[in-house]
Amino acid sequence: MRQLVCFALALGLTGPALRAADAATARARLDAAVAVLQSPAVGEEDSRRIRADLAALAAESPVTESGIAARYLLGRLRQIEEGIGEPPEFTSLLSEHPQHPLAQLAAVKVILRRLYAEGPETPGARLQAAEQLGRVVTLAALRCDFHQAMGDAYIFHGDRREPALRHLRAAEALGIPSAAARANVLVQIGELARLTGDGAVAGWSYRKFLADFPRDLRQQIVRDRLADSGGSAP
Amino acid sequence: MSPRLKSTLLWALLAVVFGLCTWHVARVSFRKGATVDHRRVVRVGHFMLHSGIRDALQAVIDEYERRHPEVHIVQVPVPDRAYPQFLRTQLVAGTAPDILQIGAHFTGMDELRARYFEPISAIVEEPNPYNAGTPLAGRRWRDTFLDGLENGEAYSAALRHYYGIPLAVGGVRILYNAPLLRRITDSTALPQTYAQLIELCRRIESFAQTQAQPVVPFAGSRLSALFLMSPLFSIVNQRLYYDLATDHTLRLTDWDYGLAYLQGRWNFDRPSIRLGYALARELARYQKPGFYQLNTSDATLQFLQGQSVMLVSHVLDVTNLKAQTDFEIAAAPIPALTRDDPVYGEGVLGPVTEIDTKAAANLGLVRxxxxxxxxxxFLRFLGSKPGMEIFSARSNWLPSVEGVAVPAWMEPLRPQQAGYAGRFFAEIAGKGDARFVVGNQYHLLFGQGGGVDALLGVIRESYGPAMRTDLMKDVRESNHNLRRQEPALLGAYLATEAAPPAAGRAEAGGFWRDVSSQNGYEARMLRTQLILSQTNNSP
Known part of the structure; x- marks a missing residue:
C-alpha cells in the first residue's frame, strides 16, 4: 500500500512535467514543419516528409494546440494541392472542436470550396449547404468573411438580390478590415438595396461610401445612383 | 644590399609617404584657419535627371539648409538606366545614401524595400510639423498628399507599409504649340469636345495643304496614340463597362473583361465596341503614317520641330519639353465625348475621372x-506645403501635396475629379499574353486599306483562347500563392496565439486581416476556375 502511494505521488509530480515536455516537443516539430514549408526551395521529397511528420503529430496528440494546428495545415494542403473540398482533417476538426479558431477557419474554407465546386450540384443546393455549414462560424472575424462570401455567391449564382443584401449588410455591420473590400461591399449594398426598392438603405450605403472613400474612382457614378434613388450627396 | 638594409629603407620610405599624406590632409583641412565641415551630411540618391528637376530639388535643399545650418544635403543623381544596379549594389554594400528614390517597377523592389528601406508608416500617421501655420496643420501627414500615399512606390501592398514621399502627380494631357495653333485658328485655346477636336484636325490638314507646310495635327508614336485613344474608346464604352460589373460593385478588375467575354456577356460585335475602334481609326488619320512603329522620342522630335500642332504626353515630361524649345507650349485635357454626340454618344456617360491619379517620384528612407x-x-520638409511650393514652382511638376498653388498654365494639368470609368481600352485584354494578341494587331486597324472589320476579323478568333490561357495561368499562380501563404499564415497564428478579441472585428489583429484577404483572394480564384469550367466550349 505504501509503495502504491509513493508511485502515485511520483506520477502526480512528474506527469505535468512530462506532458509539458511533450507539448514543447510537439510545438517544436510543428514550428519546424511550418518553417520548412515556408522555404521557397522546399522540394517534393521535403514536402512528403513534412506531411508525414504532420500526420504523425496529429495522430499522437490530436487534441493539443499543436495537434489541431497540424490537422488544419494538413487539411489545407489537401485542399490546395489535391483539390479536395472537404478534407477528412477538417471534418474531424469541425466535429471535435467546433469552437476552435482553426476549426472555424476550416469551416469557411470548406464553404468557399463548396460554393464554387465543379459538379452537378445545383446552385440552390450549394447555397443551402453553405448556409447550413456557416452556422458553426461564430467568431466575429470569420463570421464577417462568411457573410461576404455568401453575399458574393448569391450574386454569382443567379443574382439572388435579397439574400445577398442580407449577408452583405451583416458583413458590413461586423466591420470589414480591408478598406478595398469594404468599399466594394458598401457599393454592393447600395446597388442591391436600390434594385430591391429599399431607398433608405441604398441612400445610407451610398453616402457612407462617398464619405469614407473620397478618392475612389466610383465617386461620380455613386453620386448619380444616389441622386436616382432620391438622395443627396454628403 | 643586405636584406636588413633593404628592410630599413623600405620602412623609411613608408614613413616618408605617410608623413607626406598626413601633411597634405592637414594642409587642406586647416588652410588659412578654415575648419573641417562639421555639418551632418544627408545624401539623396535619385534618377530625376530631367531638365530643371535637380535645380528644383536644390532650391528646396537650400531653403532647408538655411533653416538648419547644421545639416548639409547632397544630391546623388544617377541616370535612370544605371539606377537599378546602383540601388542594389549600394544597398547590399551598406554604402547607400540616406534617402533613395523608389522605383516600384524595378525587379525585386518589394524584396529591396523589405530588407533595405525603413517603413515610415508611423511617421506618416503623425502631423507634419512643417505644415504648422498652413491649412494642413494638425492633419495626418499621409492625408495631406493628393493620393493619400496610395501609389505603388509609396506603399507596398505586399508588406503593408508606407515607404515613400512623392514629389509630383502624374497624368496625361494634350500639349500644343500655341503660336502654331494661333496661326491656324486665330485662337490659342484647344476645343472642348471631341467633335470640335476632329474639326480642328481637319483645319490643320487644310492649312498644311494650302500653305504647303508639313504639319500634322498630332505628333505620332505608339504610346502617345494609345494615350489619346484609350480614354476616348473607354468613354464610348462606359455604359457597357457598368453593365458588365454584374457583381454590383460598379467596377471591373483586369480579369473581369475576359471572364465576361467567355460567359458571352459581350463580344467584339457590340455596337459600342465597334464604335470605339472606329473612333481610334478616325484619330489615327491625323497622325503621320506609320506612327504605331514610332517611339516617344520620335513623337517629341516631330513636336519640337514644329511638324505637329499637338502631342499627347505624360505631364511630367512638360518641364523637359519646355526646356528644349523657344515656342510657347500650352496644355489641355483630352476633349471629352458627350452624351449628345450624334455618332458616339449612345454609350457615353461623361468625362473620365482622374480622381485616383497616383503620385510619382517617391523618395524613401534607407534602413x-x-x-x-x-x-x-528633410523628407518632412520636402513633403510639406512650404517645401512643395518651392519644388513645384521650380520643377513645373504638379505638386503632390494638397493646397499648393500652381501657375495658370499648369491648371489644366490638374487631375479631373468628376467623371466615370475610363480604362476599358487599357484593361480589355487583361494582364497576360492576350495583351499582345490584341495589341499586335492594331496595324490592321490603323493601316491603309485596314479598318474595324480587318482588326475584328483577327481578334475575334484569337481573344477568347488567349484570355482562357491567361486565366488558367492566373488560377495556377493563385493556387501556388495560396500554397505559399498557408504555412506563413499558420506561422503567424502560432506566433501570436491569435485568439480573436471578444470585442469584435475592429480589434482583430493583423492575422485575421490577412486571413480575410486570403479568403477574398481564394473566393475570386475559385469563381474564375468555375467560370472556366462552365465555359469550356465558348469561343
Missing part, C-alpha cells in the same frame, strides 16, 4: 541611414 533623424526631417 540604418547614418543620418536618419536629419533625413526624416
Amino acid at each position: 540604418g541611414a547614418p543620418q536618419r533623424e536629419a533625413a526624416v526631417d
Whole structure:
C-alpha cells in the first residue's frame, strides 16, 4: 500500500512535467514543419516528409494546440494541392472542436470550396449547404468573411438580390478590415438595396461610401445612383 | 644590399609617404584657419535627371539648409538606366545614401524595400510639423498628399507599409504649340469636345495643304496614340463597362473583361465596341503614317520641330519639353465625348475621372541611414506645403501635396475629379499574353486599306483562347500563392496565439486581416476556375 502511494505521488509530480515536455516537443516539430514549408526551395521529397511528420503529430496528440494546428495545415494542403473540398482533417476538426479558431477557419474554407465546386450540384443546393455549414462560424472575424462570401455567391449564382443584401449588410455591420473590400461591399449594398426598392438603405450605403472613400474612382457614378434613388450627396 | 638594409629603407620610405599624406590632409583641412565641415551630411540618391528637376530639388535643399545650418544635403543623381544596379549594389554594400528614390517597377523592389528601406508608416500617421501655420496643420501627414500615399512606390501592398514621399502627380494631357495653333485658328485655346477636336484636325490638314507646310495635327508614336485613344474608346464604352460589373460593385478588375467575354456577356460585335475602334481609326488619320512603329522620342522630335500642332504626353515630361524649345507650349485635357454626340454618344456617360491619379517620384528612407533623424526631417520638409511650393514652382511638376498653388498654365494639368470609368481600352485584354494578341494587331486597324472589320476579323478568333490561357495561368499562380501563404499564415497564428478579441472585428489583429484577404483572394480564384469550367466550349 505504501509503495502504491509513493508511485502515485511520483506520477502526480512528474506527469505535468512530462506532458509539458511533450507539448514543447510537439510545438517544436510543428514550428519546424511550418518553417520548412515556408522555404521557397522546399522540394517534393521535403514536402512528403513534412506531411508525414504532420500526420504523425496529429495522430499522437490530436487534441493539443499543436495537434489541431497540424490537422488544419494538413487539411489545407489537401485542399490546395489535391483539390479536395472537404478534407477528412477538417471534418474531424469541425466535429471535435467546433469552437476552435482553426476549426472555424476550416469551416469557411470548406464553404468557399463548396460554393464554387465543379459538379452537378445545383446552385440552390450549394447555397443551402453553405448556409447550413456557416452556422458553426461564430467568431466575429470569420463570421464577417462568411457573410461576404455568401453575399458574393448569391450574386454569382443567379443574382439572388435579397439574400445577398442580407449577408452583405451583416458583413458590413461586423466591420470589414480591408478598406478595398469594404468599399466594394458598401457599393454592393447600395446597388442591391436600390434594385430591391429599399431607398433608405441604398441612400445610407451610398453616402457612407462617398464619405469614407473620397478618392475612389466610383465617386461620380455613386453620386448619380444616389441622386436616382432620391438622395443627396454628403 | 643586405636584406636588413633593404628592410630599413623600405620602412623609411613608408614613413616618408605617410608623413607626406598626413601633411597634405592637414594642409587642406586647416588652410588659412578654415575648419573641417562639421555639418551632418544627408545624401539623396535619385534618377530625376530631367531638365530643371535637380535645380528644383536644390532650391528646396537650400531653403532647408538655411533653416538648419547644421545639416548639409547632397544630391546623388544617377541616370535612370544605371539606377537599378546602383540601388542594389549600394544597398547590399551598406554604402547607400540616406534617402533613395523608389522605383516600384524595378525587379525585386518589394524584396529591396523589405530588407533595405525603413517603413515610415508611423511617421506618416503623425502631423507634419512643417505644415504648422498652413491649412494642413494638425492633419495626418499621409492625408495631406493628393493620393493619400496610395501609389505603388509609396506603399507596398505586399508588406503593408508606407515607404515613400512623392514629389509630383502624374497624368496625361494634350500639349500644343500655341503660336502654331494661333496661326491656324486665330485662337490659342484647344476645343472642348471631341467633335470640335476632329474639326480642328481637319483645319490643320487644310492649312498644311494650302500653305504647303508639313504639319500634322498630332505628333505620332505608339504610346502617345494609345494615350489619346484609350480614354476616348473607354468613354464610348462606359455604359457597357457598368453593365458588365454584374457583381454590383460598379467596377471591373483586369480579369473581369475576359471572364465576361467567355460567359458571352459581350463580344467584339457590340455596337459600342465597334464604335470605339472606329473612333481610334478616325484619330489615327491625323497622325503621320506609320506612327504605331514610332517611339516617344520620335513623337517629341516631330513636336519640337514644329511638324505637329499637338502631342499627347505624360505631364511630367512638360518641364523637359519646355526646356528644349523657344515656342510657347500650352496644355489641355483630352476633349471629352458627350452624351449628345450624334455618332458616339449612345454609350457615353461623361468625362473620365482622374480622381485616383497616383503620385510619382517617391523618395524613401534607407534602413540604418547614418543620418536618419536629419533625413526624416528633410523628407518632412520636402513633403510639406512650404517645401512643395518651392519644388513645384521650380520643377513645373504638379505638386503632390494638397493646397499648393500652381501657375495658370499648369491648371489644366490638374487631375479631373468628376467623371466615370475610363480604362476599358487599357484593361480589355487583361494582364497576360492576350495583351499582345490584341495589341499586335492594331496595324490592321490603323493601316491603309485596314479598318474595324480587318482588326475584328483577327481578334475575334484569337481573344477568347488567349484570355482562357491567361486565366488558367492566373488560377495556377493563385493556387501556388495560396500554397505559399498557408504555412506563413499558420506561422503567424502560432506566433501570436491569435485568439480573436471578444470585442469584435475592429480589434482583430493583423492575422485575421490577412486571413480575410486570403479568403477574398481564394473566393475570386475559385469563381474564375468555375467560370472556366462552365465555359469550356465558348469561343
